Amino acid sequence: MAAKVKLNKTDLAKLEPVGSKQTVYWDTELSGFGVRVSNGRMVPKRDKKGNEVKDEKGNTVEVREYGYSFFCQGRLRGRVIKVTIGKAPTFSPDQARRTAREYLGKMAAGQDPRIAKDTANGSATFGKMMLGYAEWMEQAGKVSAAKVKREIEKDIRDPFKAIWRKPANAITVDDCDKIIARLEKAKTPRQADKIRSYMKSAFRKAINARRNRAMPEGLKLADVKANPCNDIEKVKGSSKARTRALSLAEFQAYWTRVKELPEPGRSVMMLHVLTGGQRIQQLSRATLHDIDHDTGTLTLLDYKGRRTEPRRHAVPLLPEALACIERLTGTGNFVFSCDGGKRPINGKFISERVDKIRAEMAEAEELTGGHFTPGTIRATIETRLAAKPYRVSSDVLGQLLSHGLGGVQARHYQHHDFHDEKLEALQMLYRMVEGQPEPSAQIIPFDKEARA
Incomplete structure (x- = not known):
């Protein structure tokens, strides 16, 4: 446990690192x-007049200058x-204590003193605004919040430190274009x-915040009063x-080769197809608690898009x-x-097995259309079910694959669970x-005698 001392000028000079x-x-x-x-660095020792102290041989005596x-x-x-x-010595212990008291008061009031520290002309920096956007995503329950934060730091903060420190309300369209x-x-x-x-959404949130x-x-x-990213095209x-x-x-x-895989890859890849090619991220979040054995469904949470609450997406289980x-x-x-349900799989697990099957299909001359990916399986399921002899409607396919459901009709008028x-x-x-x-429709012969 760290030691406790009274921090003043006299006692501070006596503190050393362990x-x-x-x-x-x-x-x-x-x-x-x-x-x-901290250990700091070695510096010349000086007397009371500020002169360097020499030893008997005339060499400068050095002492370690600790960092505070x-x-x-x-x-x-x-x-x-x-x-x-x-x-220290830019801050004396008394000055630092007054500042600490101010910062601790801000924390108690729910304010972040780190932002106040980095502001210029009363405005938070661009970097703080972008991190604030990632924090908002986390508060809103967006599962991608951590990933968005990492990408913001990797692609904005690290390569553009000057822009990152710039006041948010001074950011121009040229700054965004550079990034x-x-x-x-x-x-x-x-x-x-x-x-x-991300930048466009962060500015929009800041304007309304x-x-x-x-x-x-x-x-x-x-x-922020204007969004510099509004005019930047996709x-x-x-x-x-x-x-x-x-x-x-x-x-x-493809299906035949999926069934030939060793476990657990076999069951994982079969389940991916048998649930209709659902998005891997949604499947990886599913737990046993999401299965309703009475209705025979698996409920997935669809966070995709601007939803603040995930859409509950029920998939029937064959x-x-x-x-x-x-x-x-x-x-x-x-x-x-x-691994027996302890941890969910990730997209790499699926991709590796799709790559293996694709290579085997190419070698066996079963691949006539070229390269395909896990996303192709989802597209294939929708494409084949829409064609003869299945002719599944686009409304049913949209419900099965949980896409194209953001319209007024779907939000306010369509309550059928499909x-x-x-x-x-x-x-x-x-x-x-x-x-x-x-199965074809059963044809029942018309009995003329019965009619008579």
Whole structure:
């Protein structure tokens, strides 16, 4: 445990680090206020007049100059944060203590003193605004919040430190263009457009955050009145429509090879198809608690788009899908797992097996349409179910795959759950991959004598 001392000029000069490690000393007067003492560097020893001290041989005597950095630590909205105040001798212990008292008061009031520290002309920096946007995503329950924060730091903070420190209300369209252009030159148009979208959304949130006390400080203090990203067009090549869908023969060959995989890959890949090619992120979040055995459904949470609350997406489970789940789950809770349900799988697990099957199909000359990816399986399912002899309607396919449901009709007027229609479509899908014919309508002969 760190030692406690009274931090004043006299006692501060006596503090040394323990061994070669930086050492923390807490103030006995103000709880949460402390100083970090580091080894620093060797400097010439000086007498009272400021002259360098020499030894008998005329060499300059050196002494170690320790580093003293004041900080405070407190809780902000339930989380412990540390704020660096400054170094001695720029800050005396008394000055640092007054600042610490101010910062701790802000934390108690729910304000982030780190933002106030980094503001210029009353405005939070661009970086604080962007981190505030990531914090808002976390508060809104967006599962991608952590990923967005990492991408913001990697593609904005690290390569553009000057822009990152610039006041948010001083950011121009040229600043935003520089950030996007770097990713375009790196031939990553998809990532470039994602960063464009993050910046545009952050500015929009900041504009509307000034009178909203629930919003993160980084957005509230940005003092933004215009969105410099409004006129920046979508990055070319960032969203390529999926034009590849497996032919029926390719799809059946894919299914045959899926069933030949060793476990747990076999059951994982079968379940991916048997649930209709659902998005991997949604499947990976599913647990045993999301299965309703009375209705025979698996409820997935669809966070995609601007939803503040996820859409509950119920997928009927065929007996074959339930058998896959039975083989995959054990002592854990996750449905889409390869270690007995303890941890969910990720997209890489699926991609590696799709790559293996694709290579085998190419070698066996079963691949007539070229390269395909896990996303192709989802596109194939929709394409084949829409064609003869299945002719599943676009409304049912939209419900089955949870897309195209953002219109007024879907939000306010369409309350049918489509359970039977989705189940019928999945039954068709199973017959399709197994090469089974669709049952035809039974023709009942007309009995003339009976009519008479």
